[in-house]
Amino acid sequence: MKNSQNNKAILYLHYYRIAYIAAKKLIYPKLLRYNSYFYYNFSVMKRVLARHELEPYYLNQAKLSIRIYYGFFESEGSQSGRLGITAGGADEVQVSQQFKAKTQQLHIAVDPDVMEFVTTSAFCDQLSNSLAAKRSEINWKPNNKMAVIVYHGGDESDSWQSECIDEVQNYLGKFAKRDVQVNKDFWEAVLAQSSSISACLGVDPPLVKLIEDSFVARIVALSTDVKDSEEKLKSKLEEIYREETRKTYLSTKVPNVSEERLILLKKIKFVEKLKEKNKELEIELDTESQEIYFEGPDSQFDEAMTKFLKQMSDMIEKTLTLSDRILEVLGSNEGLKKVKCELENNNVEAVFVIDKDARIVGTSTAHVDNAASLVNNLMLEEKVQVDDKSKYLMKSAQLSKLCEEINSDTAVRIHRNSSNDDIHLAGFRKDVIDTKKKLVTFLENNCIRDEQFLFLSDRETLSCRASSGRFTIH
Secondary structure (H helix, E strand, C coil), X not given: CXXXXXXXXXXXXXXXXXXCCCCEEECCCCCCCCCEEECCCHHHHHHHHHHHHHCCCEECCEECCCCCCCCCCCCCCCCCCCCCCCCCCCCCCCCCCCCCCCCEEEEEECCHHHHHHHHCCCHHHHHHHHHHCCCEEEECCCCCCEEEEEXXXXXXXXXXXXXXXXXXXXXXXXXXXXXXXXXXXXXXXXXXXXXXXXXXXXXXXXXXXXXXXXXXEEEEEECCCHHHHHHHHHHHHHHHHHHHHXXXXXXXXXXXXXXXXXXXXXXXXHHHHHHHHCCCCEEEEECCCCEEEEEECHHHHHHHHHHHHHHHHHCXXXXXXXCHHHHHHHCCHHHHHHHHHHHHHCCCCEEEEECCXXXXXXXXXXXXXXXXXXXXXXXXXXXXXXXXXXXXXXXXXXXXXXXXXXXXXXXXXXXXXXXXXXXXXEEEHHHHHHHHHHHHHHHHHHCCEECCCCCCECCECCCEEEECCEEEEC
């Protein structure tokens, strides 16, 4: 139909309609002889048809043919029930039996993404129930930008239309959508993990649509939840990117690295320093398995391995010569902790180890020598000599009790030989000095002392030996 003829037909429909409600023109390029006009109210459509029946309109001496179009409700390709404008059509109006007298329908524009989320989630029941209260229902086909509200109320007035439109629009207005850009280099990996993406968004996840044309992941959710869902989605995408990138990394596991060397690497923060400039680098130190694992991009991996091998070659070990008594103290939990604190307080890059021998492992000769000096200065071994006047105390209960108290209160180890000649002390310097003072004081206060007493009895002078409150008369 030419534009002039088309415009005349439009003017006719506009002029003769009663209570006209805004119509939307739908253009179908393949149907050159048909134009469609969309009416929101079926009752208005009936009045237009009735008016045309009483006063038909002629266009170029041909009667204008008008009939109802069911394009929204029929399968694609169906030609029955179209509304058309032709030159020479039949002069009777046909109304399909699909429209019952008490049923009215209204088309409403919707967002297909929002409708897809609503109709595939628990929100569908909420919308259906709210419309059911108004004796209506909504029908929608996937990917369609129009939905159909069907009214079963039997009221031919137009009031239901605004109520249902408001109900649907207000409900759908609670939802929002966000597009998150996906790195196109990882698009296939994201597609492969679409199920895990939804799982990470919660028990009742939002709708996530992967749109390949623009490489975006579209989220549809409640407006109150969309921001949180967007952050979770971005985090999941970053995780996928890392997993895919790691597949290209170099990796190796270095076995048989001694525990003390691994502990030293931790102490000098070897891993942290490497990762400051190599963000993608992964290094794991396993002291239990005595191995170290490297993983990262080519350049970072190569740099890490080079620095590791140099660090290992620079390490120095030194064995200390210490007595069994000192080793006994140093090998205790308290002894190891005290040496560790001493090395840390003096910023010594070394660790102290006791297995068969006492050893120090350090990053250089200077650090090892410094550590050895600190350990030697920390410990002390002394001997308390017992003279003849105090030997009898070596087997006394008082001395045994005192030694037990010292052993329980300090890290000092007390050893007495079988000949009862002296007492050996070993431990931390300060503790040994204090313990020696206690033992010397005890022996001095309880040793045998010679005293002279004058007895005037038959002009006889007696020599008495006093010891611990006892007197022996000679």
